[in-house]
Ligand SMILES: [Fe+2]
């Protein structure tokens with residue numbers, strides 16, 4: 599089975615299409631190149647993020663380009679049998695914005711594969727579960743704002759939405775109840791000889807990024823450390839592929855932007871610590887066979903557009 603993994607769309611309903619290919623200097627379905635004269639933002643942390651989201655504009659074209667390309671790949675006669683979406687779907691626009699993202703997934707699936715394949719939809723820290731459930735086309739498991747804990751069985755694998763989001767907990771959240779549910783799913787997978795792909799938003803390896811790892815990562819990793827299990831996640835916006843603490847672990851790039859710490863040097867002033875945000879999109883593809891990921895590949899599109907610097911000093 600082939601699995602397409604996308605993450606961190608950060609869509610805002612009604613945002614202006616950021617691509618300027620028609621009459622500007624960029625012509626790239628994966629994202630814009632800034633117009634001549636556009637200056638990257640340079641703002642204190644308190645003001646930066648909303649302004650960055652405005653600058654980002656409509657990210658659905660970049661998301662759709664990644665989706666389209668990932669679904670179209672059919673090398674070795676293998677077609678995508680499931681799509682994993684690991685959270686941070688929407689910045690602004692609530693239920694209608696989730697509907698727009700979900701309808702994009704369904705439309706592109708039908709166009710390329712002739713049918714909608716199973717989608718594992720797991721929320722991130724920017725998401726609202728009730729709006730996600732209300733807006734996403736087709737029924738998602740559970741009710742209202744409760745955690746999205748559910749499983750899809752596809753081609754002998756068990757794809758598990760392990761929801762680590764929780765209002766007020768940007769770094770993620772797990773509790774004994776969620777871990778007990780996951781333990782049951784892993785035991786079912788093992789008893790049926792299935793690969794368990796644990797799809798979740800937050801990262802568990804603190805060395806991956808400056809952002810704090812999931813609180814409870816140690817307990818979660820303890821549970822996951824067994825044969826036939828791999829974690830697919832987002833949140834860092836940087837692709838990564840590793841075995842961490844004995845657990846196979848794949849992170850997808852965002853389909854919207856990436857951020858990295860840096861020093862900026864104002865004219866005549868001392869260096870200031872900052873986080874630099876760049877437009878970027880990408881996706882991962884996995885081939886699963888015999889309870890193993892036998893091939894993982896990642897594609898990244900980085901046009902070099904700096905959205906701006908969030909000044910920390
Ligand atoms: Fe994100």
Ligand SMILES: [Fe+2]
Pocket residue numbers: 686722723724799832833834
């Ligand atoms: Fe996130």
